[in-house]
Amino acid sequence: MSTSPAGLELRPLPLPASVDADDAGDFVEMVRVRNLISTEISGHDDFHLAPHELLPAYAPDPNERRMLWVVVLDGEMVGRVGVDIPLEEGSRVAYWLVELRRSVWGRGIGTAASELVERTARAHRRTVLQSWAQHPASADPRLPSPTGFGSVPRDHSARFYLRHGHTLEQVERISALDLTDPRLNAHLQGLLEQATVAAEGYRVVQWELPTPPEFVEGYAWMKSRMITDAPAAGLEFDEEVWDADRLRRHERFYLDARRRMLVTAAQHVDSGDIVAFNELVVGGDGTQATQQEDTLVLSEHRGHRLGMLVKCAALIAWRSVAPGSPRVLTTNAEENRPMLDINEAIGFVPIAYEGGWKKVLSPGE
The missing domain is CATH 3.40.630.30 (Gcn5-related N-acetyltransferase (GNAT))
Structure with a gap:
């Protein structure tokens, strides 16, 4: 088990009734940080969402349970962690994301977040973790898809997945x-x-x-x-x-x-x-x-x-x-x-x- 960095909190995010509610501040800030991370990865803002556009995605759903934490370091929100649990009968899958500002990479925060993901999956009796990450063009060596179609660079994200026991299963093209x-x-x-x-x-x-x-x-x-x-x-x-x-x-x-x-x-x-x-x-x-x-x-x-x-x-x-x-x-x-x-x-x-x-x-x- 890793040691979490000093000053790190992985804080469950309560969902407000609306983005105008008195308790909506953390959710609104989470969306701002999410959008900043999206731009850092992609170089554009085409995947940005406003708080009122993202909040309905977390409405109660009998087919899925969605959990969300914010990553706070020394009092500053620097990322988020999400775990989605499908409620289909017999499901053994959990979908997850860990998104962090580039400025805090390499400090063990991703590892602490990954441990939270795995604990949560086990608590819901899930044994298959699945996740997607965008891999921008880079000079890193390539990792081919086992399908025989496409590859991604062994960049920061790929090295994180590999280090934590994940395998690349598919490459998708964004056009x-x-x-x-x-x-x-x-x-x-x-x-x-x-x-x-x-x-x-x-x-x-x-x-x-x-x-x-x-x-x-x-x-x-x-x-x-x-x-x-x-x-x-x-x-x-x-x-x-x-x-x-x-x-x-x-x-x-x-x-x-x-x-x-x-x-x-x-x-x-x-x-x-x-x-x-x-x-x-x-x-x-x-x-x-x-x-x-x-x-x-x-x-x-x-x-x-x-x-x-x-x-x-x-x-x-x-x-x-x-x-x-x-x-x-x-x-x-x-x-x-x-x-x-x-x-x-x-x-x-x-x-x-x-x-x-x-x-x-x-x-x-």
Whole structure:
């Protein structure tokens, strides 16, 4: 067991009822520190969130328990620790994060935080720890993904994971699309026309949250398939059951955060089933970077260019939703070549890479 640095506190963070509440000061400061760390890692502010946008993510959820600590050193907040416990039956996984200001690296704080993560996982009878970290370009030697697709540098974060018994399981590519390019709309229209021809027997349907009642069942089914159909490499994910109630709770995160989401789906005409979908999300003022969240084409409906169909239709419609958003960010597994082919044809370019890391706890470790 390590010795924690003098003056270090790993303090549980009580969640305020709102960001305007009298006791919201620590939460607001945590979000400020989170955003500073994000900029230190990525070099930009595209992943920043306002306090009112992040707070709904910690609302009570019957499908997951989320715990949060702030890292305080000599009275100054310098980071945060999070552990998420899925409550699916039989789950053995805990997801975690440790985020620290660069100025306090190398002082044993990360090790103390890692010990807290493992104690918490064991207390909830979890034996698989999984975490993701962005690995900016560096001159460090490369660590290849065991999938055979992609690599990350053996940078500060990678060395931390390796030192604490984690293995790299998957590499994900973060890509960006410049929405200010005046040629983009004509390019998207051309791709959409080609995809529409290939997607005979399917039609595009779109909505902003909340989901219209006629699409709730199909959209919930698609969300459940994200776990089973998306590439997972050696990472472990619990199969999830989504119904209308779970979908509505999921949507409340965006609605309560005053963030806008456009869902673009492909509907099989004969059956009426939703068989592909794409999500675009932006902050309420519409001037932040857009986050492309889940995209999926059901395996049994692949081969009809439905991925290209929903992505292009979404991006064309998005200009009316958020005309001030400068770019779109998306993340895909490096082995997901079909989706990367679509992104590259649209004009997405890689800007960073993430590693998916895993540790299996030994009994009594």
